[in-house]
Amino acid sequence: MREGGAPSIIVRDNDQAISLVQVYEEHMVSSAETEHITVKDQEFDLTHIRLRANSSHSHVIAFCAAKRLVKEESITGKIPGLYGKLHDESSEFIYACYVTSPFLDKTVRSERTGFDIMENSNGLFAHELSLDEIRDAVIAKATDYLSIFLEEKKLKAKDRLEDFVSRKAPRYRPILARIPEDKLIIDPNISDKELDLKLHRHLSDIEEQLLTDGHDVMNPKSNEAFSEYQKRLEKYLKTAEDIKRSDLANYVSHRRVILDILEKAIQRDSNGRYVREDLIHNLIMPMRCDSNEIMLDSCNLWLLDERLAFHDYLASDKTISSMPITNSIETKEPDILALNVFDNPILVSEGNKLPLASIVVIEIKRPMRNDAAEGEDKDPIEQAIGYLDRIRRGTVTTASSRPIPSSENIPGYCYVICDITSSIEKRCKIHDAVRTSDGLGYFFYHRIYNAYVEVVSFDRLVNAAKERNKAFFDKLGLPTI
Template structure:
């Protein structure tokens, strides 16, 4: 009993990802090149193959991504592929009518290319002329579709020269929308898919792609994209031979990254980006003459030919081989490792130069932008930190941060291992391991300190920008500066100690029992006040016992700090809007309340808890008037006022914004200079 085959079922079960929408066209092109080879042998220079792009005659436009400055094109509805190869001989016709034919199996054909045609196109028309042994011409003309299989399409009259015309019509919408649109892009896709024919001895026939009045020659693309050829090499992976064709491509936006092209049956099956898979291999490399190029490798072997899938979009090869096996199974990882090792060997000189450039990039970044990594830089290099010299600052910061985290994790593991041996007889290398661990921890701690100091430099730079006017002469609002000093509408029970930058005003403000930012007095547990007025910042500190916010339960007497921030160059200070008097009122209300700690414990009454009032404001005429009214003294540089208010037992300081930034910078100058950061 003979088995029958359903063409519709075979087409339905044939895989064609939309990302490979042009694969049916590429298969038709490869068939044409093979037909030319069969006719002309080594004289392929006599061969001709042309592809014509057919677009919709309607006025509708393909509104897919066209890029800036490009005009939308009419949708592609089909392709016409014409070659002067041997034509549809009786043997070729029989093979075409036989699914899964092995007629051309010796050159990697699987007999499924025509199924891909029907997967992406509604119908296919073929007109072909061949020459018999006696030199007479014969014609074949037929249609091919899912509904009607292969059917004659009239007599093939008016025979011209030997060759074939394949018309792929009715480009199905899902594939049409996913396919490349321009003649340049389609020609390049064809070139890369068929590049094996251009690289082989004897080269390829003349191949062109035409779209209206524009024609692109694939033979010219070879000269346009290939800078030079490197010696071909062969690697052995578990007894299997793999041939590597190594190319130096001219650097351009079209060749941005080094790539590995996996080939089978004289076709590119899949490609892989090699960026960073070999240390120093990122984008462009430089040869001995400093000319830039991009590396590309075309990998082929009988093993790949035997394991390529029928649709030629992937390989039936495991990505990994887990554990030991009875046979030496070859995985994609095995092949890739062999290729990368060979790439590192043949590109040793340019890769070494690229690694040195990357190292210089890291050193420059650490010296000028991220000094926190300087104490551990030598240790990071041992973690194989190699970077693209053109890497962006933010990407380099993320890379170094990740490596630093790994270094810290390794140090923790090493410390646990070392200290786990306490109490037992220490091994011979115990002292050496302990010293190595302590050295690493010291470097990491220095890095943390450098990060803290660098953050202060960034904060001061940002504050300096906030107090300046913009192009329209406007100044930042109070809340922008307030949020930089400390987040608004919160207190120290909700934020960490690192969230506050009150050290800009006074280093002692880093230590407090309770701190509130832009909250009503009524909402503060330390006051017992019913007032809904809001000081910008209010803090308490225990006398002689400076504590962080999380530890605020110790008594006795708290000190009180109030900070009031005004908009730069704001000139509305008056008797009703006197920031000095506002601060003193806040101090008085805090003292009058049923004062409790942040955890609700009562604080013993005290008549004279020390109070400190800081007003951050520019010295406008009205602000100067309020300072003089409060009997405050001008500082020696004329950029602030200070004094002591006896009735309220409060020290008062009015700080000009410039003085605020300058004073904070001066206090940190020694640290900035040590790290090589600008301090002015």
């Protein structure tokens, strides 16, 4: 900065002497490089410096006046790839660009804490030089100076993004081509959460623009040639297609996450205990609500059967008398439901094309629970059939209260989700149930109650859901093991 270079200065304190030249050499990676730029007829000198990584924590632009530092600004992240420490042929370094100019000397405040320069200029003051314009010009030169050192960072950023999208967030792949390339150069050390939020903001911007374009497409411009309108329409439809592909990928990815959570939930924790059934219940469908209170997206009934998504009424952990599809006045039922909060069933009434209605009762038990015994209070199979019988005796209607002919004969499907412990296995044999080929469940048809009953172990539930969704997971590159 000083003409003729810096003088040799030694600072002494009693018996201790420190050479400032030596300190300078310890902090400098290489000699400084200078260049000259002009912004709106104002001259600026830039000094590019590479400092040793332990001397600073952030890449900066340093605005100087009267041979003194006035203001420092971090530029980390403002140049694509400029994150963390950089590397040259010998070591790590932090970048600093010192900016000097007669213009800065004239506009510096007397206390040297800033400059009397507008942050940005527009309107009536568009002809005046603003700090934004100076900053942009300096960053452009800094980008050129650092370009050779940023290549490695850009490659790592690309690998980080590709790995995240491929393994954890395939929903973003269809829209990557619509995001400016420089916006995709991320910090390689960014967390999954921050990266997800960053990509989601880009997706939101694209969706917002798509909505705007949709309104424009619906209203052709006056005197617009048909060929031009057709181009706009094709561009809009292509973007819409990418968004829909993103939505589908998100839907499939959500299923992968739910399966991972369920798989962990059925395992013993570090204390050797299994989770309560309410956690698994809420994972399949939130408790104490029905289809009038929650969105279908909140339910994961596909874990058991894809067809359960198509229903007339859906209830979870609700007393039978409170359900609009039954006129049950069974006095015993509220006591049973109240006493066995986590044993309350998920109830599904499906189909509105009468008389093709059916009722599905799902009973969930705690993993590895091993106290099943004779009687409805202890036998989950009897519990499920008992719920079905009470609902039928209450005269079943549709969710809109339309009667279903011969409701007492509506086909019933009872699913008991539990581990096949010794007590459960004994109850299955007593009910003359047939063991599944994989040994992870039982099934039988109860002729008197006109009900198909299936006992599904948690392992079978997870395995079957994985198999049904494997093709989708493979298509998105998601793990299926």
